[in-house]
Amino acid sequence: xxxxxxxxxxxxxxxxxxxxxxxxxxxxxxxxxxxxxxxxxxxxxxxxxxxxxxxxxxxxxxxxxxxxxxxxxxxxxxxxxxxxxxxxxxxxxxxxxxxxxxxxxxxxxxxxxxxxxxxxxxxxxxxxxxxxxxxxxxxxxxxxxxxxxxxxxxxxxxxxxxxxxxxxxxxxxxxxxxxxxxx
Amino acid sequence: xxxxxxxxxxxxxxxxxxxxxxxxxxxxxxxxxxxxxxxxxxxxxxxxxxxxxxxxxxxxxxxxxxxxxxxxxxxxxxxxxxxxxxxxxxxxxxxxxxxxxxxxxxxxxxxxxxxxxxxxxxxxxxxxxxxxxxxxxxxxxxxxxxxxxxxxxxxxxxxxxxxxxxxxxxxxxxxxxxxxxxxxxxxxxxxxxxxxxxxxxxxxxxxxxxxxxxxxxxxxxxxxxxxxxxxxxxxxxxxxxxxxxxxxxxxxxxxxxxxxxxxxxxxxxxxxxxxxxxxxxxxxxxxxxxxxxxxxxxxxxxxxxxxxxxxx
Amino acid sequence: xxxxxxxxxxxxxxxxxxxxxxxxxxxxxxxxxxxxxxxxxxxxxxxxxxxxxxxxxxxxxxxxxxxxxxxxxxxxxxxxxxxxxxxxxxxxxxxxxxxxxxxxxxxxxxxxxxxxxxxxxxxxxxxxxxxxxxxxxxxxxxxxxxxxxxxxxxxxxxxxxxxxxxxxxxxxxxxxxxxxxxxxxxxxxxxxxxxxxxxxxxxxxxxxxxxxxxxxxxxxxxxxxxxxxxxxxxxxxxxxxxxxxxxxxxxxxxxxxxxxxxxxxxxxxxxxxxxxxxxxxxxxxxxxxxxxxxxxxxxxxxxxxxxxxxxxxxxxxxxxxxxxxxxxxxxxxxxxxxxxxxxxxxxxxxxxxxxxxxxxxxxxxxxxxxxxxxxxxxxxxxxxxxxxxxxxxxxxxxxxxxxxxxxxxxxxxxxxx
Numbered sequence: 001x002x003x004x005x006x007x008x009x010x011x012x013x014x015x016x017x018x019x020x021x022x023x024x025x026x027x028x029x030x031x032x033x034x035x036x037x038x039x040x041x042x043x044x045x046x047x048x049x050x051x052x053x054x055x056x057x058x059x060x061x062x063x064x065x066x067x068x069x070x071x072x073x074x075x076x077x078x079x080x081x082x083x084x085x086x087x088x089x090x091x092x093x094x095x096x097x098x099x100x101x102x103x104x105x106x107x108x109x110x111x112x113x114x115x116x117x118x119x120x121x122x123x124x125x126x127x128x129x130x131x132x133x134x135x136x137x138x139x140x141x142x143x144x145x146x147x148x149x150x151x152x153x154x155x156x157x158x159x160x161x162x163x164x165x166x167x168x169x170x171x172x173x174x175x176x177x178x179x180x181x182x183x
Numbered sequence: 184x185x186x187x188x189x190x191x192x193x194x195x196x197x198x199x200x201x202x203x204x205x206x207x208x209x210x211x212x213x214x215x216x217x218x219x220x221x222x223x224x225x226x227x228x229x230x231x232x233x234x235x236x237x238x239x240x241x242x243x244x245x246x247x248x249x250x251x252x253x254x255x256x257x258x259x260x261x262x263x264x265x266x267x268x269x270x271x272x273x274x275x276x277x278x279x280x281x282x283x284x285x286x287x288x289x290x291x292x293x294x295x296x297x298x299x300x301x302x303x304x305x306x307x308x309x310x311x312x313x314x315x316x317x318x319x320x321x322x323x324x325x326x327x328x329x330x331x332x333x334x335x336x337x338x339x340x341x342x343x344x345x346x347x348x349x350x351x352x353x354x355x356x357x358x359x360x361x362x363x364x365x366x367x368x369x370x371x372x373x374x375x376x377x378x379x380x381x382x383x384x385x386x387x388x389x390x391x392x393x394x395x396x397x398x399x400x401x402x403x404x405x406x407x408x409x410x411x412x413x414x415x416x417x418x419x420x421x422x423x424x425x426x427x428x429x430x431x432x433x434x435x436x437x438x439x440x441x442x443x444x445x446x447x448x449x450x451x452x453x454x455x456x457x458x459x460x461x462x463x464x465x466x467x468x469x470x471x472x473x474x475x476x477x478x479x480x481x482x483x484x485x486x487x488x489x490x491x492x493x494x495x
Numbered sequence: 496x497x498x499x500x501x502x503x504x505x506x507x508x509x510x511x512x513x514x515x516x517x518x519x520x521x522x523x524x525x526x527x528x529x530x531x532x533x534x535x536x537x538x539x540x541x542x543x544x545x546x547x548x549x550x551x552x553x554x555x556x557x558x559x560x561x562x563x564x565x566x567x568x569x570x571x572x573x574x575x576x577x578x579x580x581x582x583x584x585x586x587x588x589x590x591x592x593x594x595x596x597x598x599x600x601x602x603x604x605x606x607x608x609x610x611x612x613x614x615x616x617x618x619x620x621x622x623x624x625x626x627x628x629x630x631x632x633x634x635x636x637x638x639x640x641x642x643x644x645x646x647x648x649x650x651x652x653x654x655x656x657x658x659x660x661x662x663x664x665x666x667x668x669x670x671x672x673x674x675x676x677x678x679x680x681x682x683x684x685x686x687x688x689x690x691x692x693x694x695x696x697x698x699x700x701x702x703x704x705x706x707x708x709x710x711x712x713x714x715x716x717x718x719x720x721x722x723x724x725x726x727x728x729x730x731x732x733x734x735x736x737x738x739x740x741x742x743x744x745x746x747x748x749x750x751x752x753x754x755x756x757x758x759x760x761x762x763x764x765x766x767x768x769x770x771x772x773x774x775x776x777x778x779x780x781x782x783x784x785x786x787x788x789x790x791x792x793x794x795x796x797x798x799x800x801x802x803x804x805x806x807x808x809x810x811x812x813x814x815x816x817x818x819x820x821x822x823x824x825x826x827x828x829x830x831x832x833x834x835x836x837x838x839x840x841x842x843x844x845x846x847x848x849x850x851x852x853x854x855x856x857x858x859x860x861x862x863x864x865x866x867x868x869x870x871x872x873x874x875x876x877x878x879x880x881x882x883x884x885x886x887x888x889x890x891x892x893x894x895x896x897x898x899x900x901x902x903x904x905x906x907x908x909x910x911x912x
Contacts, residue, residue: 074225075225086206088210089209089213089214091216122225294813297696297698302767317697380689383694384695
């Protein structure tokens with residue numbers, strides 16, 4: 001627990017906890033997907049890391065699936081409210097045929113669901129998967145659109161003024177999942 | 184996330200910082216990637232209006248902007264204003280008022296008088312993109328030229344480009360050379376004495392002949408279109424003489440080949456004037472890449488600029 | 496009676512200011528100039544402590560736009576602007592509509608002036624009919640009306656043969672032939688000095704030789720014919736050199752420079768601001784330096800503003816399309832004080848010589864001074880104050896000036912005329 005005046009941060013998953021949760025996710029996916037023509041698509045930035053880590057776990061069990069990446073900034077519905085920040089675009093990379101493929105989208109946290117809606121739009125501009133499913137590390141509730149993950153690592157109840165921050169060593173300078181409360 | 188603040192307008196190269204320039208290049212690459220998908224569109228600018236206001240004829244640039252805007256799902260309207268319908272000065276302010284009332288989000292403007300895009304930008308809330316004003320500037324051309332050069336030469340700093348032709352009247356020469364210089368690329372110029380002004384940019388190294396040019400050792404040769412329609416008065420004896428002295432033909436292409444130099448041109452090409460048919464099929468021509476990159480750059484710029492149409 | 500107390504009087508023959516009081520009678524004549532003049536009943540006193548009293552300025556090159564272009568300026572607003580700027584006499588350029596090319600038109604203009612203007616506004620007449628450069632204007636009629644000079648203003652005389660004959664004919668009337676040096680075939684559609692700035696801004700340029708070639712030609716023709724020639728708006732170092740040579744050779748040539756060419760250069764034209772679009776255009780620093788030196792050395796005889804009002808709407812066009820010209824009557828004294836007199840580059844004496852005495856002498860008038868017995872024609876200048884050049888200050892109908900929005904040192908408290 002750390003305290004900086006009116007901001008409190010609580011670690012809800014340790015690095016070991018993350019490893020365990022990812023293993024759970026990978027098991028669930030393996031269970032339900034069998035020998036299908038399967039592909040993973042990670043949503044920038046940490047959804048990509050999550051997808052790769054899950055793919056690694058499955059690869060160690062002899063199941064190799066391709067991992068693509070998706071940048072959804074061009075599909076967001078809040079273009080006018082960009083504010084003064086200027087986003088840098090990343091290149092999306094979907095190096096496999098989508099038609100006839102079962103795709104699992106990966107994102108590290110699902111919240112309102114709007115990011116996933118944008119990802120669905122973006123993905124459909126690349127092709128027509130036979131089935132699209134969603135895998136998330138953390139589900140923090142408070143949906144604003146009817147989108148639900150098919151594979152959840154961990155659910156956590158949160159208030160609207162709280163943030164769930166996932167940190168991966170590949171993208172950040174630490175590893176862990178944190179619940180940040182601003183008063 | 185970068186530290187950059189958004190801009191409303193893109194009027195010239197001088198006013199861009201290196202940071203902003205790199206940002207545009209970084210974002211152009213993902214846009215270029217989209218062209219390989221079967222769905223080349225993204226919904227980013229859906230519902231936004233782009234007005235193409237071209238006071239000078241240009242199918243090439245206006246269609247490039249149109250394609251860029253379409254691929255961002257924006258609504259594009261083309262206002263082709265023929266130059267004969269313009270009464271000097273008076274129509275401009277009236278037109279600006281009309282544009283304001285239409286609440287366009289983006290105005291792409293090409294005009295024969297330098298400074299007009301700046302005037303429009305001052306008086307409208309729309310984002311104004313300068314598609315070429317008089318002899319002054321053509322910033323998106325400069326950006327696509329530099330993007331193209333950097334793609335073939337990732338180690339572009341310290342490399343050399345020679346610009347050939349009508350330096351005096353060319354806004355492409357001014358903008359592209361300014362950006363090359365900003366990026367650390369050396370610029371040389373070759374052309375008839377009457378078309379290479381003393382007042383040119385200080386950093387433009389004057390070369391006097393093709394022998395000079397090949398001794399100097401350029402990594403790319405950038406041919407300018409010879410602007411017959413824009414010249415008042417005679418600047419050189421004839422097109423055939425221009426072609427002999429400054430045109431790109433097979434002998435010079437052979438030298439290019441030996442140097443491994445690339446060929447660039449902003450288009451459209453005047454075959455038989457600045458370049459021969461055979462030379463057009465030179466294997467290291469970047470001309471079509473320039474066109475492709477043009478759309479990506481224009482998409483990146485439309486994505487980057489921030490109109491003020493939502494404010495009241 | 497008016498008593499101007501505690502002021503310092505500026506003179507053309509000395510850089511020293513004369514501390515004295517001034518008493519002006521009800522007929523507008525200066526009756527006494529001495530320190531410590533006693534006050535008496537009925538005398539209006541004006542405290543001029545710290546102020547300089549300067550003889551009224553005279554501007555040889557003013558476009559008052561009436562008749563024909565009253566939307567830009569009228570004789571009345573022009574007179575008000577002149578008084579506001581300490582100018583008590585001007586020469587009216589004949590580029591009106593109709594252009595002043597006959598004795599009758601000179602008379603009509605003189606009548607109009609007398610109705611609305613408290614200051615002298617002397618008409619110039621055209622050299623050629625309608626300023627078209629083809630036929631003589633009505634020289635004798637205009638001479639009879641006392642026209643100040645003959646000029647086609649900014650229409651260059653293209654035909655050297657016609658110019659020669661005009662000069663030869665004008666000699667008999669002792670009329671001053673004035674030209675505005677320009678070679679249209681070199682100027683073409685140019686809107687700015689040809690050089691680095693024109694390249695950077697992407698505007699068609701006007702090469703210096705356009706004026707220089709014309710000046711050289713006019714000088715040669717004047718030398719050949721023996722006529723008196725006045726050259727307007729010298730703007731380049733080479734031009735100053737040509738005139739120096741001509742004067743050395745004894746040619747009867749005089750010339751003027753505008754305050755703008757002394758104070759500004761092409762580098763000041765940023766962001767396509769049309770308030771800096773002049774004819775001839777602003778040149779480089781070397782030219783501005785040479786013009787100042789030419790003024791100090793006596794090669795340049797006079798300062799003349801080329802006051803050329805245009806409406807805001809006209810000036811709102813893009814740089815290449817907007818008309819050439821800015822106003823100058825209300826900013827010349829202030830701007831020259833601010834940059835030169837205040838910093839001791841030159842004194843009030845030089846300003847009086849160049850912007851009051853010499854201009855009058857060039858058109859055959861006597862210079863004026865602040866002395867006992869003279870008509871009271873002067874302005875009161877407060878060096879301790881400041882003037883913000885804005886629409887409140889400017890009396891011209893078209894507030895177009897490169898100094899718009901700037902604060903200049905000094906203020907003209909009052910012009911007595």
